[in-house]
Amino acid sequence: MNKFAPLAVILVIMGGLGFFLSQNNNKPTNAHNHSEHNHDHSHDGHSHDDKQNLIVVTPWEITSEDPSKSGFLFQRLGIAETLVETDNQGKLTEGLAISWQSTDNGKTWEFKLRPNVKFHDNTDLTADTVVKSLNVALSKPTALKPANIDKITALDPLTVKFELKQPLNAFPAYLAHSTSIILANSAFDDKNNVVKLVGTGAYQATKIEPPQKIEQVAFDNYWGEKAKIKNITYLANSRSETRTLLAQSKPNYLVYTLDSASLKRLQADPNIQVHSQSLARTIQYKVNVKDPLFADVKVRELMSKAIDRQGIATSILNIQDGMAEQILPPVFADWQVKTISQKPDYSAIKQEFIKLGFTQDDKGMLSKDGKPFKFTLKTFSDRPELPLIATALQNQWQQVGIAVDVSVGNFSEIPASHQDGTLQMALYARNYGLIPDATGALAEDFAPQGSDWGVMNWQNADLTNALTQLNALPNNSPESQALKQKISQIIVDERPITPILYYQQNVATSKDLKGLTIDPLERNFRLNQLSW
Numbered sequence: 239m240n241k242f243a244p245l246a247v248i249l250v251i252m253g254g255l256g257f258f259l260s261q262n263n264n265k266p267t268n269a270h271n272h273s274e275h276n277h278d279h280s281h282d283g284h285s286h287d288d289k290q291n292l293i294v295v296t297p298w299e300i301t302s303e304d305p306s307k308s309g310f311l312f313q314r315l316g317i318a319e320t321l322v323e324t325d326n327q328g329k330l331t332e333g334l335a336i337s338w339q340s341t342d343n344g345k346t347w348e349f350k351l352r353p354n355v356k357f358h359d360n361t362d363l364t365a366d367t368v369v370k371s372l373n374v375a376l377s378k379p380t381a382l383k384p385a386n387i388d389k390i391t392a393l394d395p396l397t398v399k400f401e402l403k404q405p406l407n408a409f410p411a412y413l414a415h416s417t418s419i420i421l422a423n424s425a426f427d428d429k430n431n432v433v434k435l436v437g438t439g440a441y442q443a444t445k446i447e448p449p450q451k452i453e454q455v456a457f458d459n460y461w462g463e464k465a466k467i468k469n470i471t472y473l474a475n476s477r478s479e480t481r482t483l484l485a486q487s488k489p490n491y492l493v494y495t496l497d498s499a500s501l502k503r504l505q506a507d508p509n510i511q512v513h514s515q516s517l518a519r520t521i522q523y524k525v526n527v528k529d530p531l532f533a534d535v536k537v538r539e540l541m542s543k544a545i546d547r548q549g550i551a552t553s554i555l556n557i558q559d560g561m562a563e564q565i566l567p568p569v570f571a572d573w574q575v576k577t578i579s580q581k582p583d584y585s586a587i588k589q590e591f592i593k594l595g596f597t598q599d600d601k602g603m604l605s606k607d608g609k610p611f612k613f614t615l616k617t618f619s620d621r622p623e624l625p626l627i628a629t630a631l632q633n634q635w636q637q638v639g640i641a642v643d644v645s646v647g648n649f650s651e652i653p654a655s656h657q658d659g660t661l662q663m664a665l666y667a668r669n670y671g672l673i674p675d676a677t678g679a680l681a682e683d684f685a686p687q688g689s690d691w692g693v694m695n696w697q698n699a700d701l702t703n704a705l706t707q708l709n710a711l712p713n714n715s716p717e718s719q720a721l722k723q724k725i726s727q728i729i730v731d732e733r734p735i736t737p738i739l740y741y742q743q744n745v746a747t748s749k750d751l752k753g754l755t756i757d758p759l760e761r762n763f764r765l766n767q768l769s770w
Contacts, residue, residue, distance in 0.1 A: 291469040292751075294763065295481050296494040297620050299449035299474040304432045306378040309416035310672070314763045315472055316465070317454060318419035318437030321349055321368070321398075322410050324674045324759050328518065328569045330410055334363060334420055334438060335398075344405035344710060349413075351396040356459040357422035358442035365392030371420045374430045380417035381673055384681055385409055405710040407718075411675030414761070440465045440766035450474045456766075466753075466769040478622035482746075485510060489748035492768075496744040497622040498556035504746045511749045515756035516560070518567050518671030519741035521627060523615070525663050527734055528695035531613055532662075538733040540590050544582050544638050545631065551739055554626045562737035564730050565668070569758060570676045572719055575726045584637040591638060604639035612641040617665040618649045627738065628665050653690035661694060667741050671759030675713075680725065681705050683735070696734035701725055 294315070301307045305318070312318045323333035335349040355363035369390045376382055386403040393399050402409065412418065422436040435443045440460045445453040452472040456465035475481050482500035485493040486507060496504065496512075504510045525532040532538055547561040563577035588598070596604045596611065604611040615631065617624045625646050632642040655661035668691060670679045683692025686702055704721045711718040729735065743756050753767040 291471055292467050292490050292492055292765070292768065293471045293473060293484075293488075294492045294494070294765070295473045295475050295484055297474065297476045297478075297481070299476070300446065300452060300472075301448060302432075303435050303446055303448075304378065305375065305417050305419050305421070306380055309419050311452075311472070312435060312437065312439075312443075313416040313419055313761060315452065315454060315470070316439040316441045316762065316765045317435060317443050317452075318421060319439050320414050320416070320418050320420065321351075322414040324414060324671075324761060326758055328671065328674050328759060330414065330674060333414070334368075335413075338410050340407070340409075342405075343712075344407040344409065345402050347400040347402070347409055348393065349398045349400070351398065352461060353396060355438055355461045357424075357438055358436050358457055359422050359424045360459065361422055361424070363420070363438060364395050365398045366395075367423055368392075368398050368420055370423055370426075372418065374421075374426060375417055377430060378417075381415040381678065381682070382412055382418055384678065385412045407709060407711060407713050408675040408677045411673050412678055415673050415678075416761070441470060460766070463766050465766040467765070470765060476620060485746040489750055492745070492747040492751065492754075492763075494743065494745050494763075495621065496746055497626075498554060498744075501556055501744050501746075509749055510746050511751070511754070513745045513754055513756055514557075515743050515745075515758055516567070517669075517741045517743050518569050518674075518759050519667050519669045520562055520565050520567060520737050521624070521665070521667045521739045521741055522562070522565055522735055522737045523631075523663055523665045524661075524692070524694055524735045526659075526661050526694045529613070529662055530609075531611060534594065535732055536594055537591075538736065540587055540594075540638075541635065541640070542733055542736050544584065544587050544634055544640075545736075545738060546582055546634055547579060547738055548581065550627055550630050554623055554630060555739060555742055557739075557742050560739040560742060562740045564726055565735055565737045566670055566676050566726065567740045570670065573676055573722045573726045575723055575730060577730060582634065582637075588638045596639075598639050602639050603641055610641060611639065612643070613662040614643045614645050615663045615665055616645050616647060616652055616655060616661065618652070619646050620649050621667055624665055624667070631665070631738075656688070656690050656694055665738075666691065669760060671761065674759055674761075676722075677705065677708055681709075684729075693734045696732070698728055698732060701728045704728075 298311060300311060320333050321335040323331045325331050334352055334355060336352050338347055338349045340347050351363060351365060369392050372390055385406055387400055388403045389401040391399045425432055425434055425436040427433045440457060441454040442457045443452055443454050450473060454470050456468045478497045478500060481493045482496060484491045485504060505512050527533060551557050551560040561579050563579050566573045591604055596606045598604055615628055617628045619625055628644045632644050635642055652664045652666060670676060673679055683689050684701060686697040688694050704725050708718055708721045745756060750770055752769050755764055
């Protein structure tokens with residue numbers, strides 16, 4: 239893994255933390271860079287054909303046609319759908335199912351399917367196709383596994399029955415996850431491999447070219463709001479600088495996940511509209527609690543107190559209200575507990591470390607038992623703000639005498655180093671909206687055995703018991719509310735995972751494009767609502 243070559247220089251000004259960012263200006267290189275050289279900021283004179291094909295650009299590559307690997311993209315692009323959907327407040331709504339109920343307090347569920355739904359091969363959505371699709375999903379990596387489904391059966395052509403091994407009142411939320419998208423029987427071969435992406439969405443895929451391209455066309459027989467733009471091409475492009483240039487090159491680009499420096503540039507372009515939306519995603523770091531540096535909860539607490547969240551929010555993400563003192567974003571209102579956020583007093587924090595038995599050398603750096611307080615923080619550049627935030631943390635912790643090596647690698651290196659036990663700290667963005675009930679995400683991330691994107695060598699019996707009890711309670715009962723508060727408070731107090739900021743999605747496109755909105759749960763780009 240290469241050590242982080244600074245993308246930014248961040249200076250800490252005592253008496254008020256400020257960041258002065260100077261990004262490198264390396265010329266972007268990418269397979270799609272031919273588009274960068276055609277800058278026409280007037281957008282005048284473009285033919286009608288320029289707007290026939292909307293081009294959606296994000297950093298995320300297509301790894302497979304299988305929903306277990308790239309289902310989140312197929313869901314966002316409106317190609318495939320789930321039984322359960324969500325609204326802007328994270329509440330569950332009708333999807334391919336129009337109603338559901340449990341007959342025995344969360345252990346058995348029946349879902350009524352929407353009638354007259356066609357797959358892209360013009361076969362009907364039936365209970366049998368749902369049973370087939372979800373049984374295939376269960377045979378592969380999926381968020382459905384923690385739901386402990388024992389059996390799925392078709393009671394009649396439009397009713398599906400789920401029998402669980404134990405009660406789970408949050409079960410419908412699991413069926414909103416992208417690995418639970420429903421595909422037609424024709425999507426699978428006789429070994430249940432996905433050989434063709436055949437969903438029910440407003441768009442059908444006509445060509446998929448991993449890792450970078452999908453071509454899709456409006457589906458005339460879609461059951462819901464018909465798409466207004468006929469042709470859409472999806473392109474994966476990992477470089478934020480390139481995505482910015484694409485947004486300005488032609489009027490038919492719709493570009494997601496822009497960094498703050500690009501945001502300011504695009505906001506100044508009179509032909510570009512920029513949309514920003516707070517998401518159910520938290521930028522956070524996890525520590526290996528087995529590492530002697532992080533074993534003491536007081537150390538983890540002091541490290542959190544040394545973070546100037548407001549400074550990072552305003553100077554790196556260019557937002558005013560993104561500070562995160564608890565991991566679940568405000569959209570999960572039932573889980574919110576009282577926290578205090580204040581500007582770090584570095585001198586006082588260093589004294590607290592010294593009271594814990596640390597000593598400082600002549601340069602002010604901390605040691606304990608003859609070993610320097612030094613570790614490696616791993617992150618990745620797919621989200622361009624993460625290396626900048628890592629550098630900010632490096633500078634802030636240095637103020638209290640902690641030395642941090644920042645290492646920027648591949649997205650997959652964090653779970654890999656978790657598995658092999660070498661991880662000390664990882665900085666990443668966690669999407670808590672993939673299962674639109676926080677119970678599911680927390681059950682995965684705070685499992686006693688740990689999780690690739692969750693805790694490492696940490697467990698708490700009270701939290702585990704509370705999650706188990708919560709699964710067996712009605713979602714809006716006073717008892718469930720009390721358990722949610724208890725779980726959140728344990729995480730705040732123990733800090734095996736520490737939040738920094740709530741993430742903001744930034745999107746840019748031509749002002750000619752109408753109907754653009756951002757899903758706060760990142761489930762759907764809502765492409766069928768767009769028009770010229």
